[in-house]
Amino acid sequence: MPAKATKKTKNNEAKDNCLIIKSAHAEARVWVYSPTIIRVNISKKFNEADESFAVIQQPQANISVKEKDGLTVVDTGALVLKINPQSLQFNFYTADGCWLDGDYERFGTVWDDAKWSNYRKMQPDARFIGLGEKTGPLDRRGQAYVNWNTDAVDYGPKTDPLYKTFPFFIGLHGKETYGLFLDNTHRTYFDFGASTDHKMYWMAADGGDLNYYFFGAQGVAKIIQDYTWLTGRMEMPPLWSLGYQQCRWSYMSAKEVLKVAGKFRKKKIPADVMYCDIDYMDGYKIFTWNKETFEDPKAMLDELKQLGFKLVIIVDPGIKIDKTYKQYDDGIKKNYFAKYVNGDLYTGEVWPGRCHFPDFYRADVREWWGKSFSALTEPGVEGFWNDMNEPAAWGQNIPPIVKFGDKPLSEVRNVYGHQMSRGTYDGTRKLLKGKRPFVLTRAAYAGIQRYSAVWTGDNTANDAHMLLGARLVNSLGITGVSFTGVDIGGFSGNPTPELMVRWNSLGVYTPMFRNHAMIGTVRREPWEWGRDNETIIRKDIEQRYRLLPYLYSAFYQSAQTGLPVCRTLAIEHPFDFNVYNEAYQNQFMFGDNMLVAPAESVAKKVKVYLPAGNWYRFSSGEAIKGGDVVKADAPLTDLPVFIRAGAIIPMQSVVQNTAEPGDGMLELHIWDGPQATEFTYYEDDGATYDYEKGAFYKRTISFDPAQQLVTLSTVEGTFTSRFKEVRMMMHHTDGHLKKHKPSELTNEPMVLKC
Template sequence: MDDFSFAIDELSARGKIINTNNSGSKHFYATDSLRIVVEGEPFRISIYNNKNELLNADENALGVSWFGNQVTCYKQLHQDEKFIGLGEKTGGINRRGNFFQHWNSDVPGYALNADPLYSTIPFFIGIHDKLTYGIFFDNTHKSYFNFGGGADEELFSFGADDGEMNYYFFGGSSVQQIIKDYTQLTGRTPMPPLWSLGFQQSRWGYDNPEQLLTIAKTFREKKMPADVIVSDINYMDNYKIFTWSNKFPSVKNMLGSMKQMGFDMVTIIDPGIKIEKGYKAYEEGLAQNHFAKYPNGKIYVGHVWPGRCHFPDFTKKSTREWWGKNFKEAYVDNGVKGFWNDMNEPAAWGREFPNLIEFGEGKDKKTLYTVKNAYGLLMAKATYEGTKSLMNGQRPFVLTRASYSGIQKYSAQWTGDNVSSDEHMLLGFRLLNSMGLSGVPYVGMDIGGFMGNPTPELFVRWMSLGIYSPLFRNHTHYGYNYREPWLFGEYNTEKIKKILEQRYQLLPYLYSTFYQAHQTGMPINRMLPINYTFDEKVYDGKFENQFLFGDNMLIA
């Protein structure tokens, strides 16, 4: 069976075996940095570094086990072992003693301990006895990680409801080296457009050009630096993607006026395509076989913002190419340079997508059970590759809610529908730090909280921390108060202006740090274990909200 991965483009980036040896049922392999012992009866793997120190070993009694289609790998747990990573996961820095699952979900207003959230990054780093290693479990089915939770504290495990036990082992001698090796395998972030690192003003509810231009003018009149206005779903004609409402009679002129004031625009694009005769995206998708289907060949219908919708089958290259071309007329030709992919877990109202929905054709056919966790990744890939080909050498900015390992090659990511509270503010930074460690450096959250009305004090505090977030975006739900930076009183307006100015003073440093991420995979926001791996204090809850911003700044 051919090895397959949604995350990895080139499977040649594996450790090269330089020595082999057999002794009875044992097989010995060596790379330049590792020694691997494989026992055949029963099948067990133990991995040592080149000093013959044990990094990781299968649990003797269980090893790799199958129960029906479910597959699980059980590993020995060292007494002092800690675990970090797994991307967008709540909880403390050290994952030990906890259970996690990966199943990309739409979770508005999620709780502080919610799991799962929107994305799947099944990569973690183990730390014990002054040693480090990493494991990437490349399986897109619903997956599980038990880091010594429950009664049995002598083992940990990871597994999935279906698919292969296909994992990559990283034996780097430091957390930094493991991150570099993991991102060499899954890809590294492209350099972002500089404008996207400035302040982004967003709201669900901006629905006419006069409103958008007034916001842009007010920023300039108040001499508050900002680079981006974000347009949520209200710009569309009845929420149909690749369209503009008749409230926007001249999009190119509006964007031209914004550009004269130094602003670029980001527009939201969801995957659901409205079922409507005469609607170009629907008619083309239908005629060209671009939609996901039931096993009997009937096209799946789900309800989202436009009503009854079909959903693109992004597993197909032809669909990804078709999707990308659709950005030309509505967006790129009008001057839009940023593209925000939302609702791509994928989400539908009333009920979840049935797992039997099929994607692909022939030998490449897969059900939603295989594709769900990768759907956001594939949508982002289609958006990035399509817009990049249309923009004449300019860098597109892509933002996604859902993702899988490898997302960093195509898109930034934000933490979804958070809440206006101090606790969510701090949780947001822990999520960003974990996502960065897990290979995704361009990350952010909705400053002020998507749901709720922050007090002026909370908003100012969140903005002051937000300048140390790679993505610096203020966004909120339409049902809550407007949140432009000058709406919190004159005293706070001056505070926020100084905060914005500080962000722009940091841009050369931030841009240089992005180049480091582009070259090495090192994140922008760095949880303390990256640099202070064996300092016990950094795993203490008292310090879990501290982090490094690039090489030279400690945020505490």
């Protein structure tokens, strides 16, 4: 059937909070969600249930519509949408009339049976950032991508698609910013001028609606805040999950897990987490333990607890076909598994052999799945690693005639991992009875931050992957996912000692700090790289633990505003062309005040772009004027990290795990600068949800450079700080560090002289 463009409208009406425009081939509906968020949905046949896996907000009760110069106009006060009812084309403007984005006048939206494509005008200076876990450069202009969650084994720096789908990007041109979230779970496509002579960009889908949310706030950070308001924000993670995590496919027995954990303590290398990959199970059956190698899980968990470790274990969605297996028997009796279109159960092969796959789109199936975690939580497990949930099966090509209830695979593949993670989170939160679970997933869809952390899948041990990992983490941050990580050292292949050391130093400034490797590769534990390298790795891990007060406060900011912990410089400097330069695109801010410049393992010096302002080298205290490129020393002992002038960074003494009380001293490091600054400091118990009931400790720390004073506001919340004293650490422009005498930390306002 030939493709058809949308035709002249037959009807145009505003009904309650929805504008409805009908044409010969489609119907458009428009809602306002906030003054800076407008939703547009164009469909041939609307599903009146109008469900979203990502969006948690509802549209406003009313919509303001008027007709002007032959156009239908929606005006929110901050954003103006002008619709041509003849061509069904949409254009968005700021309140003062600046054009932001809209349909390309030659085509607009084109339908080809169930498929559609939407063509949008591209400005000569346009840039695009976002889409989450996508390879390639920071600026997506000239690139094309497909969203189809894939078990991307041994992916490379240009592989697409990968494991996750985040159809949200931010566009920039002139001095304007806008965002667009295409909420469609089918296979979708984005082409940012890669093949259109740079006149237009386009997006398309194999099915479903052209259903997008347009964001008109000015400023990248404001758009991220709006997007995460719409799709939800993360909750506070368990504090232990921010410590160092040691993983491997596989630690083959409880004895080996405890041996490795014990060696961390013997060598005084801080760590909080051990992992069990697939070999802890009985025949790779989920929710079981190997009775020979993990014969007493509770005893193992009890000993790990005494050592100050938590355990994270892997779960896959494939349920082994075995009549003696409880989960299989339950699933068959209750009709919980995916089927072919003729009603036969779908069978795919993964680690256990022949398997069925749960229908996680059903609430009762997710509840059953969540309750099954009792076999793991009862011995003491608090961390749950969701893998193989694209979903993956050997051969990588689950047939399109597979259905999950009434949902064909083609419609919901991209959200399978999201729903599995949702079931894991809901179930384990109930089972842990007030404790926060740590949930990790490989596959995801927009909104996953409400349920889970993510990692970037099966990377490879080389410098290109290490640098790509930084870009992937930063891009995931743009799409609302703050708790992210990579397999430090590379999942496959064997890193050189230099690469291992360098990657570990970058891990310090990655939200999830996890060392992981594939079976058959060299061991990756910190002591496996020689005594000198072990010393460097220990020093860097200790730095992570010293920074935990700063990092935990950054996660609080994420939970409140949606701003990520790791931030591409494009968030703060979207119109600075240096930010997009290939030489500097991997740089990022770690929280508000620390700029990290990833460096290859063999590099002795690297060029670093420091945005306008004054900066300090973290390691030396050297003051540096920004707005230019500097050539920074980059020995393996000192990853280039820079501190913004005026920065306030709370730190603590080194502890061996997050459960240790430490010495009770909170260090407030202040780097002198010309402008007054402030920092929101946050604590809670790091373990429970009591913070939701007011059991937290929050205060604003302010630096006044003119008076050389630091002020701590009155404490908000009922939680008692773990720190008893506070010490000022003043970093001056001449490189001098002045260490002040400790002061008692009180809940009342405090003024400290610099």
